Amino acid sequence: MELTNKNIIITGAGQGLGRTMAVELARKGANIALVDLNKEKLEESLQACEEAGSSARYYLTNVADESAVEAMVQQVANDFGQIDGLINNAGILRDGLLIKSRDGEMTKMSLSQWQSVIDVNLTGVFLCTREVAAQMVEKQNSGVIINISSISRAGNMGQTNYSAAKAGVAAMTVSWAKELARFNIRCAAIAPGFIATDMTAGMKPEALDRMTAGIPLKRMGTCEEIAHSAAYIFENDYYSGRIIELDGGLRL
Template structure:
């Protein structure tokens, strides 16, 4: 049985997910990272050198059996799950008229169906003990749409609706469900953009910069800690969508 509270972060091996995992570890949670692929030895060594020790569970959240197995493994080892952060997500950007059905479905399956799968199994455990917190990663693209991201925007808009429905159901037994809608964040996805494109985008943001992953992690920690917030979508975008 776990002496610490147990938190599972999907897609937690890099970017926003890793920042959240580190933040929760610093808050004295027992953190379990889910990843689709085994992190490299170099990655895990760097985490250890930085003072972080995570359990790592491999699995595809879009696969129902994998999702159930992830939660089952945590219950078997720690006896409970207190926090779920649904961060796993992918992009396959292309103009809608050029987007294949396969690319549309792949993004929906990981971002939306994956969030549903993980929420379903974690919520069952949390409801039994009448306590728990779930934080879903949505996006400003799911609130306002984005050119070339019909699949991603649809998936994240779905996450918003799922969050609100799950919050109503979870509240019946003391479980809180919220979402974060980040804007542009300094992650590998953004780094793929050319420097010229990055500067052009920054000019559209009132605060004139991209978010640090740690700033999204701060918001996740706040939503996990505050016991009277549920069903909310917190936009963290530097004013992009004002």
């Protein structure tokens, strides 16, 4: 796909990886629909995309809300004419052990911890993809859908909810690539490892050192490196149904 004048929705676009991908695609000439729940951060992302030379708009949307997603996708289609791409990037963390026993006291991962992550990180991907794919088919235009999975999809201690969601995202990617190819819609995913973001910047230095020590390249990845992979998927018309593992050689 040639990105010039293509219309791309990016969820979780208010900061970090989402904003970086938005700016990278804007530099390549794409028009960006920015989706998030934080208006202030969306306005900053909007300005960054416009400074990169793109036309952009933002949409305050909870991706776990079916009616909100339906309305957002329809509004994007109305505003931009058609939708050519989607990056399902929105996600949250509610880490914790399944059970924890200390000094005879038992604690458990709560249902709300589980459900909130599944709702955003898995159901949100389903809802956004369903609505965007339907728009593409109705308008009879080809398209590309990129899902952000994670190295944690293999299973990571303290991330029962997150790992389950990201494994589901990887599985849905393959299913959709097979189902949607008949409509000339490609679907692929990126599975980042440990990436330098605002969230990791707030970690204690000793924790960051332990984290990076296990990475063969001895550093965390950058948002720009993830954005480069997203652009590659859009631009390579034969890439579909596969997951780019971008983790510096680390395997959990």
